[in-house]
Amino acid sequence: MIGKSIENNEIKIVTESNSTKKISTYSRELMQVMINMLKNAKEALVENRENDRKIFVYVKDTKSEINIKICDNAGGIDDEIIDKIFHPYFTTKDPDFIH
Numbered sequence: 001m002i003g004k005s006i007e008n009n010e011i012k013i014v015t016e017s018n019s020t021k022k023i024s025t026y027s028r029e030l031m032q033v034m035i036n037m038l039k040n041a042k043e044a045l046v047e048n049r050e051n052d053r054k055i056f057v058y059v060k061d062t063k064s065e066i067n068i069k070i071c072d073n074a075g076g077i078d079d080e081i082i083d084k085i086f087h088p089y090f091t092t093k094d095p096d097f098i099h
Contacts, residue, residue: 044074
């Protein structure tokens, strides 16, 4: 779905996984979260880096969980909004910023 857009913007996805666990979850919701994270990383990379654009996806088992970590090399999230990014309806896309 988002793969072609990532490819067209010359972004490399680097994955590292040691996970062997199986999970039971709401797969559509998890997929939507992952798509949103990748889309946001792609947009940040296009805005902030001219070359060597990368998204890193790490999947790691712990004793009782599976941790998924998504990073990029676009420069990070501004300190002013970092505490708000997981609030419902928060966005930086709207010129009036919904807080």
